[in-house]
Every structure is written in structure tokens, then in C-alpha cells.
Amino acid sequence: xxxxxxxxxxxxxxxxxxxxxxxxxxxxxxxxxxxxxxxxxxxxxxxxxxxxxxxxxxxxxxxxxxxxxxxxxxxxxxxxxxxxxxxxxxxxxxxxxxxxxxxxxxxxxxxxx
Amino acid sequence: xxxxxxxxxxxxxxxxxxxxxxxxxxxxxxxxxxxxxxxxxxxxxxxxxxxxxxxxxxxxxxxxxxxxxxxxxxxxxxxxxxxxxxxxxxxxxxxxxxxxxxxxxxxxxx
Numbered sequence: 001x002x003x004x005x006x007x008x009x010x011x012x013x014x015x016x017x018x019x020x021x022x023x024x025x026x027x028x029x030x031x032x033x034x035x036x037x038x039x040x041x042x043x044x045x046x047x048x049x050x051x052x053x054x055x056x057x058x059x060x061x062x063x064x065x066x067x068x069x070x071x072x073x074x075x076x077x078x079x080x081x082x083x084x085x086x087x088x089x090x091x092x093x094x095x096x097x098x099x100x101x102x103x104x105x106x107x108x109x110x111x112x113x
Numbered sequence: 114x115x116x117x118x119x120x121x122x123x124x125x126x127x128x129x130x131x132x133x134x135x136x137x138x139x140x141x142x143x144x145x146x147x148x149x150x151x152x153x154x155x156x157x158x159x160x161x162x163x164x165x166x167x168x169x170x171x172x173x174x175x176x177x178x179x180x181x182x183x184x185x186x187x188x189x190x191x192x193x194x195x196x197x198x199x200x201x202x203x204x205x206x207x208x209x210x211x212x213x214x215x216x217x218x219x220x221x222x223x
Contacts, residue, residue: 033210040215088154104157106156
């Protein structure tokens with residue numbers, strides 16, 4: 001089946017710890033995105049990548065890092081510098097660049113212990 | 114002004130009712146418009162793209178009004194399964210990304 005997978009579904013982080021969220025797609029999409037969703041708020045863009053080995057900061061990149069070494073993978077690291085990491089993290093991908101239809105993975109819920 | 118604005122609702126309607134949501138956007142140069150549906154604690158899923166001439170998909174009709182910079186979603190014959198949050202999505206300045214509204218919550222009751 002084609003689609004986007006994210007793992008884990010739930011993730012617990014201790015204070016001062018870095019954690020990495022996985023996002024994989026087999027849709028052969030060029031562009032991939034990471035969003036954060038807080039209760040009652042819209043999706044906010046963290047990082048996006050339009051091509052392998054290239055990525056751009058979104059609106060709330062501070063405290064996060066990404067890599068795009070392979071077309072199908074776009075992992076997100078939540079670093080200890082992110083002071084309020086508890087949120088629902090969504091990965092998406094789209095064919096081509098710009099305002100194209102985005103398809104989402106099932107998300108990862110990150111909780112701080 | 115926010116790039117995309119929606120009434121958060123909730124809109125409470127009985128089964129079989131017709132309900133409409135509007136969404137306004139600030140960038141007059143925007144070219145791509147979408148409605149997504151998000152169920153509680155789930156990922157957003159594409160409901161439909163919105164085309165300049167308006168488009169229909171079964172019970173759902175989307176309209177674009179460029180002059181007033183708003184898009185609308187009309188749902189006819191509401192079903193219980195239509196209960197969800199509907200996200201208005203517009204491409205942003207520079208067209209490198211999409212901007213998501215905060216969503217309008219719909220509750221359909223028996």
C-alpha cells in the first residue's frame with residue numbers, strides 16, 4: 001500500500017532529552033513537511049523539504065532539526081532546546097513543490113515526563 | 114490579519130440538514146485552495162480541492178469567491194459521520210507552503 005507512515009504513535013520525552021520522530025513515504029513525492037498541532041490551534045509548519053539534501057525552516061523551527069538524506073524519509077528531532085514540546089506532530093508529503101495537495105501520516109503524540 | 118480565518122463553531126445540526134462554512138484568506142495572489150477534514154485525534158485528510166468555477170463531490174460543494182477572498186463548503190443531507198473539524202487550507206505568500214485554518218467543528222446529531 002502507498003502512503004505515509006510515522007512512528008512511534010506515542011513518544012515520551014524526559015527533560016533535557018533529544019528525541020527523533022520518524023516519517024517515511026512510498027508515494028515518490030518530492031516534498032515533505034513537518035507540522036505541529038496544539039489543542040484548539042491550527043497546524044503550524046516546523047520544517048519543509050522540497051528535494052533531497054535540502055530543507056527550509058518553517059514558522060516555528062526553533063528547537064527542532066531535520067535531515068533529508070533520502071527521498072522517502074524526513075526525520076524530525078525535537079531537541080532539549082524546545083521548551084514546550086508536548087504536541088501532536090504531523091508529517092505530510094506532496095508531489096512537486098509549492099501549494100500542492102498534501103497527504104498526511106497518522107501523527108505522533110509527544111509527551112514530556 | 115491572519116492568513117486564513119475560520120469560525121471555530123461548533124455548528125450543531127440535525128441529521129439531514131444543510132450546513133455551510135466560510136473561510137476568508139488574506140493573500141489575494143493565492144492560487145490553491147482546499148478543504149480538509151480532521152477527526153478527533155487523527156490526521157487531516159483531503160476532502161476536496163476548490164476550483165475557480167466551484168465544484169461538487171456528492172453531498173459536498175465548494176465555492177471560491179476571489180473578489181471577496183473567501184471559500185465556502187456546503188454539506189447537504191448531513192450524516193452523523195460528517196461530524197468532524199473542517200480545515201480551510203490556502204497556499205501562502207511565495208507559494209512554497211500551505212497555510213491551515215484552525216478549523217470549524219461540525220456536530221451532527223440524530
